Amino acid sequence: MSKSDPDNAVDKEMDFSTDHEMGQDNIRPFGLDIHNPVFAISSLMIIAFVLLALANQEDSATFFGWLRPWLTSTFDWFLVLSVNAITLFCLALIVLPVGSVRIGGKDARPDYSYPGWISMMFAAGIGIGLLFFGVLEPVYYNFAESGGARPLGIDATAPGNEYIGVVGTIHHWGLEAWAVYAAVGLSLAIFSYNLGLPLTLRSAFYPILGERVWGWWGHAIDTLAVFATLFGLTTSLGLGAQQVAAGLNEIFGIEPTGTVTVLIIIGITAIALCSVLLGMDKGVKRLSEINMIMAVVMFIFVLLVTGLVDGVTRYVSVMADYIVALPALSNPFGRDDTSFFHGWTTFYWAWWIAWSPFVGMFIARISRGRTVREFILCALIAPTAVCALWMSTFGGAAIDMIIAGGAEGVVATVVDSYKPEGALFGFLRELPFYGVVAPLALVLIVIFFVTSSDSGSLVIDTITAGGKMDAPVVQRVFWCTLEGLVAIALLLGGGLSALQGAAVSTGIPFTLVVLTMCYCLWLALKSERAKF
Template identity: 85%
Template sequence: MSDSSESKKMLDPDPRVWDFETEYELGQDNIRPFGLDLHNPVFLISSILIAAFVLIALANQEATASFFGWLRPWLTSTFDWFLVLSVNAITLFCLALIVLPVGSVRIGGKDAKPDYSYAGWIAMMFAAGIGIGLLFFGVLEPVYYNFAESGGASPLGIDISEPGNEYAGVVGTIHHWGLEGWAIYAAVGLSLAIFCYNLGLPLTLRSAFYPLLGERVWGWWGHMIDTLAVFATLFGLTTSLGLGAQQVAAGLYEVFGIEPTPTVTVLLIIFITAIALGSVLLGMDAGVKRLSEINMIMAVGLFIFVILVTGVGVAISRYFSVMTDYILMLPALSNPFGREDTSFFHGWTTFYWAWWIAWSPFVGMFIARISRGRTVREFVLCALIAPTAVCALWMSTFGGAAIDMLNAGGAEGVRATVIEAYKPEGALFGFLKELPFYQIVAPISLLLIIIFFVTSSDSGSLVIDTITAGGKMDAPVIQRIFWCTLEGLVAIALLLGGGLSALQGAAVSTGIPFTVVVLIMCYCLWLALRAERAKM
């Protein structure tokens, strides 16, 4: 191909000059040893580097803990403005897609039909996108923001003793689990879905860069993008898996009296990874989909129980109050400059944005796989607005009820785990102790955490395998088993080499560079949607 024609293909968004199928065939460089299907060199580079990381971290646990203990605060305080402005831009872009004409573009073409019902689709989206986070942070985060600092001021910089500010911690929590986080998932997921199902490219991150890179997406530029996506996905995912393991260990102590030692936590990761392997062998429909639906039923059941015993009327009133405050406070919370609430901004917000971005290849690719047949408008609304509303309802119900109990002089279990001695993994069970039927509800909650753990692990291995197999969605199962196993090993290495700070540091270190990738993906997505709209 001549230089002039290649330049035209790269710059012109008209699909009539994008010969995707030809370029895709030119770009195939998979190697197939022993019946495997590996995308050379993405699989080799990713697996070797990650395996080396596991060995080094396990052999130098103190040094690993020290390094990640320094890395996370340095990154979040240095790149705070970049992360916040980037997430603001991504959010505004997604909201614009809802109202612009390109919102009528259908994933897979105008005649495409959805592969899953609304119930199954949303259940899988929630299980992948939220997972363990709701259970781990639902009580912890609102209570921490309200009571963790002395002097009557929360980390938000708001005097919670003033009337109308008693739920400031809930508002801060919704900020981290609301529009901006889900916009990141929606942008990445929609990009992958459009370039795969509408334009015939493989389901992998490099495909979204074809409008800019042309044939070079099949070379080292593409290899670097996919390798970075593997690292971001793996470290973002293992952060959640590590949190889940710690919370399961705390639940085992509360329910069965088993001490939550590091050995117990490691054994838990091994055991639950083995269950995830079984789900991987069953496949998408029999494994991930079924577990996701069970997850949703159990989570809804736990939510209904909590809202009934803590007061439906109070919960509804609280919800609308905090949602109003969230909308009013959103501009200030999204401003990176001149912030006085530095502990909230650097300790939580910038970490969350880096974590969401690190998770975005995993969740984005997963929801792209299950979203054929949906319009762009339908996709963004269901992946952005609905999850924000549901997350806010969960956080205001659990966290708000815990705040009410603490203000009334109760909730000693929550006070002990969040305020007096920071043991975040025990906050949920400390809250459930205040409710009736604890001996029944606690084991059910423990099982729910485990299933969330399993769905995150097996769907994560599915996504990483798709990337490292060059976008193939039917790669050999043995490869998914490999990645599922490696996820567990990385979680173990990070937990032993620094615990929570190491998990968070690993997520942030990959999330920040991947922010640049997501911003460019949004621009390429816009070019593709304009082209699809023109064809319509």
């Protein structure tokens, strides 16, 4: 394929059958299959980061405490406009003729059933977030601060505005977040399954870089993807560890010290390693399906005991408010709600973009045989509706309890003192059968933790192995272990601020990568549509 005509390269059949033809220079010490130099550069730099963070914990805490607010306030307009563009692009693919293109070619058939496919997609894309933020975020917006933290500065005490906190939460966990995942996932799927390129980030840039994707341009893209994935993932793992510690304190009276949190990360990483050894179908798939069943059981229980009619009415109301408020919430200019906008929205956008190689590559791997339209609808619209239903049910019910003068556990952890990891258990304490539901929630958090770690190690291993989907298991064990070490280093070297600062610092530069991927995806889809 000629470098001088990259746009037409996607029109040609691509069959890279050897490492030499792909331009990959692989080394295989001890039976490993390492894509050099992405593996070496990524692993050495991350190990150095872990050692520095652990050796300089106070300095790390100070640095990350400064880094996150500076980044989110400086690049707010860039992040919001970029995510807006990605969202509009994905919505356009649903209605345009290219939506009929099938991932893997016209004769491809899905590898997984709808329940299995959606379960894995949902577990990877949301992970621990629903349980950590489902009660915390809506309540915080409504009650924790006056004015600044409320979406669009709307007074939550005014009649008709009781659920503005839920609306703001849906904004962060809805359409825009899943659009970023869908754009990256679809790009990887099309370039891998339709055009025969390796399943790695660099492949999506073939239309504009040509054969240069196999050189240092490609190495740089994949290395940045490794950092974005790792730091985005460890943020979730750190949050999950803190929430597990809070659950152990609630149920068994174990004090949530730093040592306990570290031991939790080590223990759950060990469970994730077992899942890694079982493989995709026996490990991630089974855990994801168990996860979804348990999450649905908990959701139905909360919906019934807090009022089915009230829950449905509230959901319809907040979805209507969300649609009306979406243009204003997506506008980066002239905002009065600086605490909400800089403290939450811009952080979330950077976090989702940092997560996008992880979630995107994972859902690309499991989506062969789906049409573009089917992929976007299932990866964008359906998860948005489900996330909104969860946040409305949990967060909305907590708001109702507080307005009625109850939910002391939620008030104590979100309003009176900010201990976000305890918000869910403070809410569940207000419901019947707490002795059964709280342990169920704890197990659910652990399984989300395990599936995120296992899926993340699979994705990072695929990137560092040059897109190979059958790399040796020992490499996934290495990355799974390293994820746990990075989460420990960040928690000890700054806590939640360090976790969030690391995610934002990689998410902002990776935004440019995702925007370029959307352009390359459009070129590839036009070519695929023309073939048939």
